Amino acid sequence: MNQPLDEGPFFHGTKADLREGDLLSAGFRSNYRPEVVMNHIYFTALRDGAGLAAELAAGETEPRVYVVEPTGAFEDDPNVTDKKFPGNPTRSYRSRAPLRVLSEVTDWTRLEPEALRAWKERLAAILADERGEIIN
Incomplete structure (x- = not known):
């Protein structure tokens, strides 16, 4: 993996209640396709992007955003980079x-309820399309 040219800070959105020092790791089910066990842990340098991920995450608890620090090499997320957006x-x-x-x-x-519903509908449509696969 090539080290991206981004120094952060970095954020992770989830519905998990975490504490300083906790480690987030790969190997858990995808929030978007529960039949897929993820080989990677995902994060962003955009605070509100992590908030969107938290709001879309599976579960009924409150969405949370954490400042995180990668402990190893990382790469651009191919699920949202050149596959869907340039760069x-x-x-x-x-x-x-x-x-x-x-x-x-x-x-x-936080998203307004109407915006959150629109995002959930958009995500459901993408996942219903067979081309909406997760690059794992």
Whole structure:
């Protein structure tokens, strides 16, 4: 993997209640395709991008955003980079190495209910399309 040219800070959105020092790792089911066990852990350099991921994550608990630190090499996330957007405008990354939680962020922008519903409908349509596969 080539090291992307982004120094962060980096964020991870989830519905998990985490603490400083916790490690997030690959090997869990995808939030978007539960039949897929992920080979990578995903993160972004955009606080609100992590917030969107948290709001779309599986589960009924409150979405949370954490500042994270990669513990190893990482690469551009091919699920949203050149496959769907030229370059990496979402500043989204993935790693096989764990992410260390540094702190929780509370000043990210929550989606209005209508916007969240639209995102969930869009995601469902993408996943219903056989071409909406996850590059794992």
